[in-house]
Amino acid sequence: MPSSVITDAMRRAILLSAHGLGSTSPNPPVGCVILDSNGVIVGEGYHERKGESHAEAHALRAAGARARGGTAVVTLEPCNHVGRTPACHQALIDAQVANVAVALIDPTSRGEGGIALLRRAGVNVEVGVLANEARLVVGPWLDALEARRPFTTLAYRLSASGISSADSALLCERRHQFDAVLDLSGFLEEGRAGAHRPDVMSLPGLRPPYDPKSTLEALYTGGVRSLLLLGPPDMVAPFLVSQTIDRIEVESTLVTGSSQQESGWECLPPGYRWTSFTRTRVGVLGYAVQYNDTSANVN
Ligand SMILES: [Zn+2]
Numbered sequence: 001m002p003s004s005v006i007t008d009a010m011r012r013a014i015l016l017s018a019h020g021l022g023s024t025s026p027n028p029p030v031g032c033v034i035l036d037s038n039g040v041i042v043g044e045g046y047h048e049r050k051g052e053s054h055a056e057a058h059a060l061r062a063a064g065a066r067a068r069g070g071t072a073v074v075t076l077e078p079c080n081h082v083g084r085t086p087a088c089h090q091a092l093i094d095a096q097v098a099n100v101a102v103a104l105i106d107p108t109s110r111g112e113g114g115i116a117l118l119r120r121a122g123v124n125v126e127v128g129v130l131a132n133e134a135r136l137v138v139g140p141w142l143d144a145l146e147a148r149r150p151f152t153t154l155a156y157r158l159s160a161s162g163i164s165s166a167d168s169a170l171l172c173e174r175r176h177q178f179d180a181v182l183d184l185s186g187f188l189e190e191g192r193a194g195a196h197r198p199d200v201m202s203l204p205g206l207r208p209p210y211d212p213k214s215t216l217e218a219l220y221t222g223g224v225r226s227l228l229l230l231g232p233p234d235m236v237a238p239f240l241v242s243q244t245i246d247r248i249e250v251e252s253t254l255v256t257g258s259s260q261q262e263s264g265w266e267c268l269p270p271g272y273r274w275t276s277f278t279r280t281r282v283g284v285l286g287y288a289v290q291y292n293d294t295s296a297n298v299n
Contacts, residue, residue, distance in 0.1 A: 184231030
């Protein structure tokens with residue numbers, strides 16, 4: 001099968017996986033496409049919620065007998081543990097899939113990983129297919145796992161009068177991809193109401209003052225893997241100091257010549273660099289990520 005068929009299918013699987021953003025935690029967002037032996041898509045799916053079918057199970061169910069001798073294209077290593085749902089590596093073996101293409105290894109594999117078990121069963125496994133593109137969706141989940149705290153995005157508005165909380169209309173649009181939204185001046189809510197089953201993610205009872213470490217630990221323990229953080233600069237400052245903010249979204253309606261920040265920084269805190277911009281109806285949305293000295297000069 002030409003490799004372009006596999007990469008096309010992986011790009012589709014990555015897109016599907018993104019539909020799980022904001023609802024799969026503490027599980028990862030994963031997408032899967034099944035190709036028959038001629039390279040035709042015969043099944044696809046994505047993981048939506050912990051406790052419900054994994055991406056591979058959805059895709060195999062759709063493919064039925066047409067999966068035999070075909071290729072499963074998955075954004076993350078198929079799981080090897082039987083939990084609330086059967087192990088995906090076994091489902092792929094049972095369906096007699098001949099090849100499996102995986103983008104990224106699952107660091108939570110318990111014991112021997114799904115890939116090793118598939119290979120032992122005679123399945124041809126290719127790993128690292130479009131890994132960087134798959135990371136666009138599952139990367140924050142992987143980072144959260146490594147750091148043992150939610151991948152945290154800070155959002156604020158920059159206007160002629162200084163830094164303030166993100167615009168509520170914009171927030172309505174942006175919050176759906178996050179497991180939870182924590183406004184340091186008032187509330188903690190699920191990103192998309194009812195997106196998670198209450199038995200798999202529970203928001204802790206947090207009270208000010210918010211110590212970054214214990215706050216993020218409590219959220220992680222509750223199942224939160226992605227967090228949108230809001231609040232005035234003085235309340236956000238400890239989170240910046242403790243380097244627990246991974247990404248920043250700045251909504252700017254700045255007027256030139258109006259710089260009068262009292263936060264100690266102009267538009268981005270030290271240690272962050274721009275990655276992209278979007279022009280909106282009312283201004284600009286700027287995205288930034290944390291950098292360290294070794295990556296400061298890398299685009
Ligand atoms: Zn699975």
